[in-house]
Amino acid sequence: MCKHLEKLAQEIRKGAASVDGVDPKLWQVLETLQEDLLSKLSAAPKSDAPLITPSDLAEADEFVFGFPTRVSMMAAQF
Template sequence: MMKILVVYYSMYGHTLKLAQAVAKGASKIPGAEVMLRRVQEFEAVDQIIDQNEAARQVREQQQDIPICTVDDLRSADGVIFGSPTRYGNMTAQMKQLIDSTSSLWLNGEMEGKPAGLFTSTASTHGGQETTLLTMMVPLLHLGMLIVGVPYSLPEMIHTEARGGTPYGATTIAGGKGELQPKSEDLDIARALGHRVAEIASKLRG
């Protein structure tokens, strides 16, 4: 059985919806076992979420999704990472997970595994591409193989205010989180999951 790990962080639910679409796309590859995991929340942020009804509801929606461990990363044949943008970069929560992988790096346990990325931003130019590009850097240090989104997908070429970059799947959440991923955004997310799983399957031989 080939294991595909989809690991994400989401406070308001937009990245969660992309993660679910990515997982659905990966599951279409024969023999793929998809593991959906969330990253550990910070205690201080949990206290902030306690005071925000919308964020509390999203937190409750994720309670049954296991927290990602280093062993999850170790056992995966391919990994797709998702994080909303914080000033053009991944969240500290996602960075904490990646920073915990020194043992994997020392033993070369992530080398040769395909990796994909997805993100959400409040605005159209809110750092989608910089977030995805900077998330790639530690994955390259780990020896992973970066998988993007090709322009052969019809949803990729557009001039609308929605997501879709060659560096990974994206969506626009709105300044108050009032927007939801467009159907095309979810199509691209599914295609990304499918592509990473397909490549992982081919690499396994």
């Protein structure tokens, strides 16, 4: 997860957590690029956020998505 996107996600999560009864979770999508290519792209280190699964999506009530870009395009995982 891009560090600036992760920071934004953490702030959104804090705001959502301030609402009674809301338990926001932060996930990331599995990286599909090989490590050598990521290093050539100077990709940010991986986040500590857990990887999301289809069952996580099915259990959620609401979503907020953030998409890092590569060469001005949405990352291929999405």
